[in-house]
Amino acid sequence: MATSDVVTLDECPVCAGTRFETLPTPGRWIGPEVFEPLRGRIGMMDCRECGLAFVNPRPSSQHLGAFYAGSTYDCHETSGSSSAGDTADFLMSRIEPHLPALAPRTVLDYGAGGGGFLIRMRELGWRTRGLEPGQRGLEACRAAGLDVTDAVDELPSAAFGLVTFHHVFEHLEDPGEVLATVRRVLAPDGRLFIEVPNYDSLRAKLALPVLSRNTRVDERFRAYPIHLAYYNAATLGRVLANHGWQVEATFTVGMGLDEFLIDAPANEGTSEALVEARPPAEKAVVPDAPRAPIEAPVPPRKLRHHVRDAYLGLGLGENLAVVARPA
Numbered sequence: 196m197a198t199s200d201v202v203t204l205d206e207c208p209v210c211a212g213t214r215f216e217t218l219p220t221p222g223r224w225i226g227p228e229v230f231e232p233l234r235g236r237i238g239m240m241d242c243r244e245c246g247l248a249f250v251n252p253r254p255s256s257q258h259l260g261a262f263y264a265g266s267t268y269d270c271h272e273t274s275g276s277s278s279a280g281d282t283a284d285f286l287m288s289r290i291e292p293h294l295p296a297l298a299p300r301t302v303l304d305y306g307a308g309g310g311g312f313l314i315r316m317r318e319l320g321w322r323t324r325g326l327e328p329g330q331r332g333l334e335a336c337r338a339a340g341l342d343v344t345d346a347v348d349e350l351p352s353a354a355f356g357l358v359t360f361h362h363v364f365e366h367l368e369d370p371g372e373v374l375a376t377v378r379r380v381l382a383p384d385g386r387l388f389i390e391v392p393n394y395d396s397l398r399a400k401l402a403l404p405v406l407s408r409n410t411r412v413d414e415r416f417r418a419y420p421i422h423l424a425y426y427n428a429a430t431l432g433r434v435l436a437n438h439g440w441q442v443e444a445t446f447t448v449g450m451g452l453d454e455f456l457i458d459a460p461a462n463e464g465t466s467e468a469l470v471e472a473r474p475p476a477e478k479a480v481v482p483d484a485p486r487a488p489i490e491a492p493v494p495p496r497k498l499r500h501h502v503r504d505a506y507l508g509l510g511l512g513e514n515l516a517v518v519a520r521p522a
């Protein structure tokens with residue numbers, strides 16, 4: 196058995212705690228053609244000290260790299276759709292209040308995928324730059340005329356007023372190393388934005404194994420084993436604080452309950468509700484698939500909008516987002 200196939204963490208990657216509880220191994224795997232040989236040797240653990248759920252032991256960097264370079268990765272961020280269009284507009288409406296007036300209108304999307312977020316930011320008047328290690332994503336970004344690189348060293352220092360991570364941070368093997376890079380490239384007064392799946396979302400809490408086995412409800416540990424950590428507001432804030440960042444705002448995005456409502460019309464409600472009900476990137480199956488235009492006019496606020504806002508305000512939304520600054 197090649198021990199280098201897997202990496203075992205002796206300390207929690209967030210709190211350095213050493214007391215873990217082994218969790219059941221998820222039944223649905225991303226990339227079985229790469230990870231199947233590791234079955235029985237990788238798994239999920241829960242830190243008894245900070246509550247982080249994380250993959251441990253986890254696939255080696257070589258296995259993860261082989262997966263991201265492979266042809267099946269088009270089911271994930273390379274679709275570029277997770278934070279494109281209206282979703283980008285919504286996120287920016289939450290980020291903008293935290294951007295100092297003097298910060299340059301220059302954005303780096305770290306893990307740019309197919310470039311969906313950057314395309315929208317370019318339309319909004321931002322200067323854009325992308326970092327994308329995946330070949331398919333690089334090609335998609337370049338086809339869209341975006342300035343994107345796969346080399347961190349090519350990124351200029353102190354240049355970006357905003358650095359964004361859209362469903363990328365949970366994939367990182369070494370968040371501290373990446374956060375150090377962000378600090379180098381961030382302009383004075385710049386801000387960091389991170390969006391990850393919310394481990395405390397109502398969907399995640401309701402996604403019991405029996406439902407995952409018998410219905411189309413996805414597992415709580417979605418995208419196992421490439422999501423290496425499942426963050427909630429506390430653990431994401433803690434990992435940022437550990438590396439010298441101060442969280443300015445935390446919010447949740449997306450109801451995430453559409454898959455529980457099997458017969459409900461997908462577009463019930465307003466364009467805003469539709470944006471928030473959109474499945475996360477993992478659910479997109481076709482790269483660069485044309486998205487149905489959202490043309491419904493936005494009606495006056497209704498009761499369900501207030502219900503939704505309360506729900507998101509309770510931190511139950513599908514995705515967790517933070518805006519942070521160097522401490």
Ligand SMILES: [Zn+2]
Pocket residue numbers: 207208209210211212242243244245246247
């Ligand atoms: Zn911990």
